[in-house]
Amino acid sequence: MDIRELEKIAAQVRRDALRMIYMAQSGHPGGALGAADIFVALYFAHMKHQPQPFSPSGVGEDVFILSNGHICASWYAVLARSGYFPIEELATFRRINSRLQGHPATKEHLPGVRVATGSLGQGLSVGIGIALGKKLMGDPHRVYVMIGDGESNEGQIWEAALFAAHHKVDNLIAITDRNYKQIDGDTREVLDTDPLEEKWRAFGWEVLSLRKAHDFAEILTVLQQAVELSGRGRPIMIIAYTTMGKGVDFMEGDYRWHGKPPSPSEYERAIAQLPATLQDF
Numbered sequence: 001m002d003i004r005e006l007e008k009i010a011a012q013v014r015r016d017a018l019r020m021i022y023m024a025q026s027g028h029p030g031g032a033l034g035a036a037d038i039f040v041a042l043y044f045a046h047m048k049h050q051p052q053p054f055s056p057s058g059v060g061e062d063v064f065i066l067s068n069g070h071i072c073a074s075w076y077a078v079l080a081r082s083g084y085f086p087i088e089e090l091a092t093f094r095r096i097n098s099r100l101q102g103h104p105a106t107k108e109h110l111p112g113v114r115v116a117t118g119s120l121g122q123g124l125s126v127g128i129g130i131a132l133g134k135k136l137m138g139d140p141h142r143v144y145v146m147i148g149d150g151e152s153n154e155g156q157i158w159e160a161a162l163f164a165a166h167h168k169v170d171n172l173i174a175i176t177d178r179n180y181k182q183i184d185g186d187t188r189e190v191l192d193t194d195p196l197e198e199k200w201r202a203f204g205w206e207v208l209s210l211r212k213a214h215d216f217a218e219i220l221t222v223l224q225q226a227v228e229l230s231g232r233g234r235p236i237m238i239i240a241y242t243t244m245g246k247g248v249d250f251m252e253g254d255y256r257w258h259g260k261p262p263s264p265s266e267y268e269r270a271i272a273q274l275p276a277t278l279q280d281f
Contacts (some may be wrong), residue, residue: 001045006216008277009081010040014247015274016077016090016281022267024094026102030244030257031071034179035146038240039078041219048141051083054111062141063130065115067123068148068177069103070259076100079112081278090281121154123147124174128164128235131172142230145174150182153191158203164235165204172235173226178213179244181255200237210240248273 013036021027043049047062055061066075073093080087085099092098099108103118114130117123127145134141147157164172178196180187188194200207206229212218219240226236244258245251248270262270 003216006040006044009044010037010216011247011274012276012278013040013074013077013081015271015276016081017073018248018262018267018270018274019280020073020077020090020093020100021261022271023091025261026094027073027261028070028259029073029248029261030181030251030254030259031068031148031177031179032074033246033248033251034242034244035071035177036074036078036246037214037216038146038175038177038219038242039075041216041223042144043078043082045216045220046223047144051079051111054084056114058114058130058141059134059137059139060141063114063127063134063143065117065123065127065130065143065145066104067117067127067145068120068151069116069118069123071148071177072100072102072104072118075104079110080281084112085110087279087281120148120151121156124157124160125163127172127174128160128167128169131164131169132167134171135169140171142171142173142227145172147174147176148182149176149178149180149187149193150190152176152193152196153182153187161200161203161205168233169235170231170233173223173230173238174235175210175238175240177242178239179242179253181244181253181258183255183258185255197239200239204234206232206234206236208236208238210238213240213242214246 017032099110131143
């Protein structure tokens with residue numbers, strides 16, 4: 001799939017996510033808009049995965065875990081548009097009895113979701129377990145885990161970092177959604193994790209910096225570099241410098257859009273900046 005097609009899908013995914021959150025009057029637009037390009041790159045151009053029939057075990061394919069599960073609106077949109085479930089189901093986001101909960105859940109049996117996430121700090125540990133399982137089974141596929149910037153304040157992230165390096169979990173590729181924002185403000189003011197690249201290297205990981213995290217050519221290049229580093233005895237971390245609220249001018253870089261829906265007037269202003277490139281749900 002060429003870059004222009006990926007950009008077209010990502011534009012629609014942002015529109016999908018914003019519409020889902022507005023219709024539910026609940027959700028986390030900032031991070032969902034910021035991570036959309038990476039989700040699209042993974043599912044439409046990079047990972048080896050099989051939407052149908054969906055296998056909860058993930059054996060024989062790459063596995064993705066969204067540890068910062070609150071940004072799931074754009075992930076759900078990518079899952080739907082890559083064939084895991086009907087696109088029309090996006091309209092049920094955060095509704096009672098919906099399979100599309102506000103944080104990814106497993107009891108609803110939504111295809112594409114293998115682990116309940118959103119309790120921050122836990123997803124990386126789960127991804128390590130899945131990666132070790134693949135090694136034991138001789139499955140050559142990889143495990144990808146996205147973690148949040150504010151989530152990196154959680155102690156379990158660093159316990160997992162130590163464990164993965166010690167046990168040479170080199171089929172694991174983690175991605176930090178580095179937007180410098182969390183619910184209470186700028187991460188550098190709440191609890192600074194800089195210098196982040198150096199910290200991960202000190203914990204024994206291979207580290208790649210994705211400075212242009214909304215440029216598909218750059219995203220795909222760095223993902224391929226991560227693949228080339230895998231299998232060499234170290235887990236891999238990609239630090240992806242995303243922009244919270246990407247695509248909507250008054251949301252970009254503003255931590256206040258971490259977890260609130262737009263008002264009717266804000267929605268009209270925002271959705272005008274995200275024109276449909278594919279058919280809406």
